[in-house]
Amino acid sequence: MRPVTRKASAVFLLVLLMLFLVLTSLPRDVAQVRVGPLSLVWWYGGVLAPALAAFAALGRGARE
Amino acid sequence: MRAAGAVLAAWLGPAIWLAVPTLLVAHGTGGLWPGLLIVVAPLLALTLRARPAADDTVAVPLVHVATHFLMVALLIWAGLVLVGDLASRLGVPRWHGIALAAAGGLLLTAWRGAERVVPLLLLVAGVSVLISLVALSATTGLSPLGAWRAVSERPAFVFPAASRWVTEGRDLRLAQGQQPLRFDEAHRVTAAAETTLRTRIREGRQTLDREVPLAAGQSFTLRPGDQLEPTAGARVKFEAGRRVPGAPATGLAWGDGGSQGLVATLVSVGLGVTLLGAGVALFGPPLADPAPRGEIVLVGAGLLATFGALQAWAVYAVLAAPEIFMGGITPDRLIDVPGLALGARPTGMRLQLVLVIAVGASFMASTVALRARLAAVDPAGDGEIGSDLGLWTMVFVVAALASLWHVDPWALSLTALGAGAAVFLPRALLPDAAARREAATVAGVVALAVYGVLLLFGRVAGLARPAGSLLGAFCEQPALLAVPAGLGALWLATRGGRRTR
Numbered sequence: 001m002r003p004v005t006r007k008a009s010a011v012f013l014l015v016l017l018m019l020f021l022v023l024t025s026l027p028r029d030v031a032q033v034r035v036g037p038l039s040l041v042w043w044y045g046g047v048l049a050p051a052l053a054a055f056a057a058l059g060r061g062a063r064e
Numbered sequence: 065m066r067a068a069g070a071v072l073a074a075w076l077g078p079a080i081w082l083a084v085p086t087l088l089v090a091h092g093t094g095g096l097w098p099g100l101l102i103v104v105a106p107l108l109a110l111t112l113r114a115r116p117a118a119d120d121t122v123a124v125p126l127v128h129v130a131t132h133f134l135m136v137a138l139l140i141w142a143g144l145v146l147v148g149d150l151a152s153r154l155g156v157p158r159w160h161g162i163a164l165a166a167a168g169g170l171l172l173t174a175w176r177g178a179e180r181v182v183p184l185l186l187l188v189a190g191v192s193v194l195i196s197l198v199a200l201s202a203t204t205g206l207s208p209l210g211a212w213r214a215v216s217e218r219p220a221f222v223f224p225a226a227s228r229w230v231t232e233g234r235d236l237r238l239a240q241g242q243q244p245l246r247f248d249e250a251h252r253v254t255a256a257a258e259t260t261l262r263t264r265i266r267e268g269r270q271t272l273d274r275e276v277p278l279a280a281g282q283s284f285t286l287r288p289g290d291q292l293e294p295t296a297g298a299r300v301k302f303e304a305g306r307r308v309p310g311a312p313a314t315g316l317a318w319g320d321g322g323s324q325g326l327v328a329t330l331v332s333v334g335l336g337v338t339l340l341g342a343g344v345a346l347f348g349p350p351l352a353d354p355a356p357r358g359e360i361v362l363v364g365a366g367l368l369a370t371f372g373a374l375q376a377w378a379v380y381a382v383l384a385a386p387e388i389f390m391g392g393i394t395p396d397r398l399i400d401v402p403g404l405a406l407g408a409r410p411t412g413m414r415l416q417l418v419l420v421i422a423v424g425a426s427f428m429a430s431t432v433a434l435r436a437r438l439a440a441v442d443p444a445g446d447g448e449i450g451s452d453l454g455l456w457t458m459v460f461v462v463a464a465l466a467s468l469w470h471v472d473p474w475a476l477s478l479t480a481l482g483a484g485a486a487v488f489l490p491r492a493l494l495p496d497a498a499a500r501r502e503a504a505t506v507a508g509v510v511a512l513a514v515y516g517v518l519l520l521f522g523r524v525a526g527l528a529r530p531a532g533s534l535l536g537a538f539c540e541q542p543a544l545l546a547v548p549a550g551l552g553a554l555w556l557a558t559r560g561g562r563r564t565r
Contacts, residue, residue, distance in 0.1 A: 013104050050367070053364070054367065
């Protein structure tokens with residue numbers, strides 16, 4: 001199962017990146033909608049996606 | 065701990081981590097994409113590593129080792145250029161900074177146990193940046209989130225009354241970026257010492273280049289649309305409360321970052337291929353063994369913390385030091401932020417030095433870690449290539465001499481990383497095909513040739529940076545075509561091999 005889970009993890013990281021591009025391409029400046037102090041795109045690209053990427057990679061390491 | 069430190073040090077060389085706040089300040093939201101890629105690329109590469117089969121002892125082709133060496137040499141060059149820029153900004157001769165950094169890098173090359181100090185150097189760099197951030201937070205009285213809110217509510221970026229550009233005047237050399245100072249509203253510029261201003265003034269439909277000699281205390285008014293060349297030696301004062309030339313119209317406009325067209329989206333995808341591919345080249349399958357979970361945790365935490373701190377730095381810079389926008393943003397200008405934001409000049413200068421220490425420490429750490437990566441890619445040579453003193457003396461001397469001339473360190477880093485992506489990414493995507501040494505060599509040469517041709521064509525024809533057409537986008541991010549070319553060559557070479565069998 002290891003190669004399958006590893007591939008899933010890599011795909012998840014790529015999906016995280018693609019979502020950022022999709023978000024910035026949405027019409028009517030949806031990405032700029034403010035949620036609290038930050039815009040939606042800043043929450044995603046600056047906070048959520050990097051944190052999710054770190055967590056996603058976390059589970060994939062070999063046990064020492 | 066040491067393995068994670070080596071990954072962070074190799075990836076986060078000064079030209080790369082300083083590019084994140086630079087791009088964020090320059091483009092707002094547009095700077096998030098490279099930052100996000102810088103976080104994800106090494107993590108993706110570490111997750112892709114797999115233990116090879118016992119009989120899988122194929123040596124890495126020479127073209128791959130040579131490309132890795134080229135990457136490392138170019139990244140060292142980019143680091144030295146940045147150190148030279150910082151030295152110039154601090155008023156020290158450019159070559160002093162370059163010579164000091166190159167000598168430090170060489171000393172670490174000569175020291176066999178240099179890898180042990182990499183975590184310490186990273187700690188020094190991290191703490192130094194943190195000290196500056198705490199000082200900026202204390203000065204503004206705002207958390208990073210509060211600072212972002214304050215920035216987005218700014219109706220305009222204006223010269224603060226306490227700015228040194230207003231109170232005592234500064235040398236226009238310090239506003240030297242990539243652009244002239246373009247004024248959006250009338251602005252009275254006053255000479256702090258006898259000087260001659262080089263201006264480009266709009267007269268009706270004409271634009272006139274005009275030199276304006278000024279005695280100390282004399283003023284000259286620039287109108288909307290006029291430009292002022294950031295000439296070295298011209299010491300001038302600006303008006304408090306007037307818009308900073310080159311700054312975005314409002315805080316909200318800065319945060320928006322502008323819309324993405326087709327070409328811009330293609331360039332973004334190309335940047336993704338370049339950085340993700342470079343991550344694979346430096347930390348991915350060529351290094352074989354799966355990364356331990358502890359290593360990934362530390363790398364992930366380190367990248368997250370770095371990205372968070374660099375975002376905060378960018379936001380504090382825009383909030384407390386809007387003068388940084390004058391003349392365009394370059395990485396070395398970020399060192400000015402504490403000096404501009406803090407009222408007390410000695411404290412500001414001390415913090416500038418702390419940031420210089422951060423850059424120096426991360427440069428030293430990156431040279432050690434990059435050489436170690438190169439040694440790991442070439443197991444056939446027992447890793448000798450990473451510690452050959454003669455070879456690295458030559459690299460440091462040539463890079464130091466080349467650094468005497470300014471080039472954009474981020475563009476240079478991308479050139480290095482793109483070459484790595486072009487050669488190593490096809491190998492990682494088609495590992496079975498790349499197991500045949502001849503096929504991998506052909507694919508590597510084809511990818512590198514396509515990469516080189518596009519890069520040169522873009523520079524010669526002036527199509528790249530910023531790209532205005534589809535061809536320009538491919539020239540700006542040559543890995544976009546070089547990687548498919550490498551993949552195609554690998555596939556064809558494998559098919560040819562099967563038929564002849």
